[in-house]
Amino acid sequence: MNSLIRTAALAMGTFAAAVFASAAAHAEMGQPSPWQINLQAAATPVMEKIHGFNSLLLWIITLIVLFVLVLLVVVVVRFNERSNPVPSKTSHNTMIEVAWTVLPVMILVLIAIPSFRLLHLELNIPKPDLTVKVTGHQWYWSYEYPDNGGFGFDSYMVPEKDLKAGQPRLLAVDNEVVVPVNKNIRIQVTAADVIHSFAMPSFGVKIDALPGRLNESWFKVEREGVYYGQCSELCGRDHAFMPIAVRAVSEKDFEAWLAQAKAKFASAADAAGKLAEAAPAR
Structure with missing residues (x-):
């Protein structure tokens, strides 16, 4: 005994x-x-x-x-x-x-x-304060803010040789998703090619991104900071190289970023459109 x-x-x-x-x-x-x-x-x-x-x-x-x-x-x-x-x-x-x-x-x-x-x-998604549309591609993510003029941007992993101090390897991206803290953020998730999976461990979010289907989830970040996730679906050759980075900031900082992002990404979209128009037809 x-x-x-x-x-x-x-x-x-x-x-x-x-x-x-x-x-x-x-x-x-x-x-x-x-x-x-x-x-x-x-x-x-x-x-x-x-x-x-x-x-x-x-x-x-x-x-x-x-x-x-x-x-x-x-x-x-x-x-x-x-x-x-x-x-x-x-x-x-x-x-x-x-x-x-x-x-x-x-x-x-x-x-x-x-x-x-x-x-x-x-x-049970509560009434959202902000909506972010997420689209998975091989092998990167793109994001849109339909509640704020509908601007969008692509987000690629930062190569190891270009990492700055404090940026984690295989997780840092060139364009982070920015959201305000203590707000209900609705995400609408889809894919442009194959099945991806939008996963953010610290948020308790993991949802499939399916071509031709719009899935929804939500989160409310309670602390400012940068949070990382990855595609959790075996979506092809570079599956391990399409990370997710979400920066949670105060509402004041979010409004400031929003103004800058609208100008930055709208200008980039206009330039890409003009380049496409100028390209010779094949």
């Missing part, structure tokens, strides 16, 4: 150490951290709920594993040939059969209730 207690204590100690280590691994928000073993730190209410649901499942799984471990040890110790030379002839036990049917059902119901609440939170 003492050995059982020591085994259970060791398992719980290992579990607690893993939890504390994962919390310490969140040195940076919005991108992976060295030795990270848990989800990225939450930057939105949805991701906070995902963290809570993940922790609930981790406790449930740990308790189930410890319970099964104790049962196995009891069986090995009490019912081996030396300790129990005359085995029992019992073939059925109604109480045990009812228990191992009812308990799993109760556990699944316990898991289902917060799971459905989380799904409702993710899928």
Whole structure:
């Protein structure tokens, strides 16, 4: 019995150490951290709920594993040939059969209730303060702001040789998506060629971008900063080189960026249109 207690204590100690280590691994928000073993730190209410649901499942799984471990040890110790030379002839036990049917059902119901609440939170998009249309291409993203004049821009990964101080490799982009903090941001996601997947771990957002279909999701960033994601669908040769970068700023800074972006990207679109008109027909 003492050995059982020591085994259970060791398992719980290992579990607690893993939890504390994962919390310490969140040195940076919005991108992976060295030795990270848990989800990225939450930057939105949805991701906070995902963290809570993940922790609930981790406790449930740990308790189930410890319970099964104790049962196995009891069986090995009490019912081996030396300790129990005359085995029992019992073939059925109604109480045990009812228990191992009812308990799993109760556990699944316990898991289902917060799971459905989380799904409702993710899928029930609140009234948006801003809409951003996202289009996946091979192998880059393009973004449009239909609520603010409909301007748009393409976003490509910054090559490693061009990275500036503080820009993460394989995640930094030339044109970041800029959104205000504490606002409901609706994203409309589609694709121009093949299936992509728009995934932002710190936001709790992962939604497929399908050609000919417009999917929707949402997020509300609660802290200023730069957050990174990637395409999570195997979409072709350069699948690993189409990152996502979202910069969350104050409302004042967002308005300033908006004015600059309208002028910058409208001028770029006009120049591209004139170049296309001037090109000789084939």
